[in-house]
Amino acid sequence: MPEADTSAPRALAPAKPAATVLLIRDGAAGLEVFLVQRHHQIDFASGAMVFPGGKLEPGDSDPGVRALCSGADGLGDYTLALRVAAIRESFEECGVLLARAKGSSALVSAARLADLSKRYHRELQGHEIAIGALAREQDLVLACDLLVPFAHWITPEGMPKRFDTHFFLVEAPPSQGAVHDGHEAVDARWMRPADALAEADAGRSTIIFPTRMNLAKLAKSRSVADAIAAARASRIVTVLPRVEQSARGPVLRIPAEAGYDVVEALVEGMPRG
Numbered sequence: 001m002p003e004a005d006t007s008a009p010r011a012l013a014p015a016k017p018a019a020t021v022l023l024i025r026d027g028a029a030g031l032e033v034f035l036v037q038r039h040h041q042i043d044f045a046s047g048a049m050v051f052p053g054g055k056l057e058p059g060d061s062d063p064g065v066r067a068l069c070s071g072a073d074g075l076g077d078y079t080l081a082l083r084v085a086a087i088r089e090s091f092e093e094c095g096v097l098l099a100r101a102k103g104s105s106a107l108v109s110a111a112r113l114a115d116l117s118k119r120y121h122r123e124l125q126g127h128e129i130a131i132g133a134l135a136r137e138q139d140l141v142l143a144c145d146l147l148v149p150f151a152h153w154i155t156p157e158g159m160p161k162r163f164d165t166h167f168f169l170v171e172a173p174p175s176q177g178a179v180h181d182g183h184e185a186v187d188a189r190w191m192r193p194a195d196a197l198a199e200a201d202a203g204r205s206t207i208i209f210p211t212r213m214n215l216a217k218l219a220k221s222r223s224v225a226d227a228i229a230a231a232r233a234s235r236i237v238t239v240l241p242r243v244e245q246s247a248r249g250p251v252l253r254i255p256a257e258a259g260y261d262v263v264e265a266l267v268e269g270m271p272r273g
Contacts, residue, residue, distance in 0.1 A: 015154050015164040017078075019086040020053030022150055022214070023096060023172040026224050030192055033218060034172065036093060037187040037205075048206040049189075049196065051214075052093040053086070055163065059130025060085040068135045070100070071145025083144040086168045088131040091117075092124050094188065096176050098143040099135060107143060107173045146170050148231045151217070153210045154240040156252070167214060169231045171224050193219035209241065209252060213260050234259060243267060 023034040035049045059065075061081040066072050072080050090096045097113050100106060108116070116138065123129040135142055147168040155162035191199075193215040200207040207215070221227035237258040244253050250267040254260060 012157055013160055013162045015162040016055045018053060018055045018163040018165040019082045019089060020051045020165050020167045021086045021090050022051050022167060022169045024224050024227055025172045031221055031223055031227060032190045032192055034094060035189055035191055035196060048208050050211050052089055054089045056081055056085045059132055062130060062132050065132040068132055069142045069144045082166045083147050084131060084142060086147055087142050098146055099140040100143055102139045102141055110175045113176055148228055149236050150231050151214055152236050152238045156241045169227060217260060
């Protein structure tokens with residue numbers, strides 16, 4: 001008679017807080033969004049086209065950062081930390097810095113950005129300096145007021161690596177050119193959301209489920225102004241996809257009230273994110 005399995009159930013992997021940025025601009029053929037291709041050796045979504053972003057770092061939650069942010073009034077500490085992380089990740093992953101010189105209404109110029117990148121980019125990526133320390137040293141104010149909440153997704157339970165990710169929409173600064181960092185991201189493109197989805201459907205790129213759903217949501221807007229207005233008017237509903245059985249087989253289900261056109265998708269052949 002086989003022995004009973006007395007091993008304890010596997011602990012649920014914690015969902016690490018993270019922030020993701022949808023940089024958007026008005027292109028010649030309509031709304032475009034900035035996508036980066038993750039390095040093939042990255043252990044999460046390797047090789048996939050994603051929006052820039054990453055997990056919160058300790059410096060993002062430093063109490064002293066609040067005084068260095070615009071748009072912080074009325075935001076809780078955690079909510080503000082997510083915005084700070086989004087700004088830091090934008091700078092680290094695609095060279096865009098959503099910050100202003102103290103007393104200025106304009107974001108940093110391309111010339112100043114180039115200088116700041118040369119001096120701080122490697123240190124930020126290596127966690128040798130926090131974004132707050134950079135802002136303090138350079139008399140900058142982090143432009144948290146420009147970030148518009150767009151979505152909130154949590155990696156399904158049972159996955160070995162999980163994130164609690166808040167997506168933010170922001171218009172790309174016209175004077176700053178977005179690029180990939182060559183480290184976590186190996187390629188980058190400005191694309192219309194519908195074109196990005198079409199490439200994935202044709203097998204020319206990989207897009208994980210949350211990115212696909214948010215591209216489809218963004219594709220409903222024709223311009224930056226439309227997208228930001230729609231995001232401001234929408235209620236953010238947390239999406240925790242669940243794997244369930246259906247007549248078609250195992251599917252990922254998401255809440256209908258989250259505002260996506262798709263509420264379930266077959267698991268077979270579909271990357272889980």
